[in-house]
Amino acid sequence: MEHFTCSYPASQRRQGRALVGCVGSGDLEVLLEPAMADFTLKVTTSVNGSEPRWRALFDRLFATREDLPALTLDIHDFGATPGVVRLRLEQGLETLDLEDSTHG
Numbered sequence: 352m353e354h355f356t357c358s359y360p361a362s363q364r365r366q367g368r369a370l371v372g373c374v375g376s377g378d379l380e381v382l383l384e385p386a387m388a389d390f391t392l393k394v395t396t397s398v399n400g401s402e403p404r405w406r407a408l409f410d411r412l413f414a415t416r417e418d419l420p421a422l423t424l425d426i427h428d429f430g431a432t433p434g435v436v437r438l439r440l441e442q443g444l445e446t447l448d449l450e451d452s453t454h455g
Contacts, residue, residue: 355402358389359413361421369446372439379431383422383443390419396428408433412440420447 369383390413394405413419424443431439 353396353399353402354394355405356391356393357406357409358391359409359416359419361386361388361390361419362417363420365420365422365447367447367450369443369450371442371446374427374429378435379426379428379439381427381439381443382425383447384425386421386423388421390422390424392424392426394426394428396426396430398428398430404433405436408436412437420444422447 365385367383368385370380371383372378372380374380392409394402396405424440426436426439428436
């Protein structure tokens, strides 16, 4: 098992929580929770040596964004492809957006 963390500056606070996906069958689970300052991704993966691939994906998705919410994303991976990772991240953020629009 490999564990690592990536963080990016956040520009806004969020209050909602979301859980998308499930661990198993080559999939992954993402738990999104409010944070105090940064947009932080905490990865636990069954694929040892994959940290550079994950960091490259996160940098491509988040490094240049200025609208990131202050969230902690706990990612539990069981060999998901980069496409599935991106899909789950987008689903989680969209779930929070929908929650905000119904409570706002």
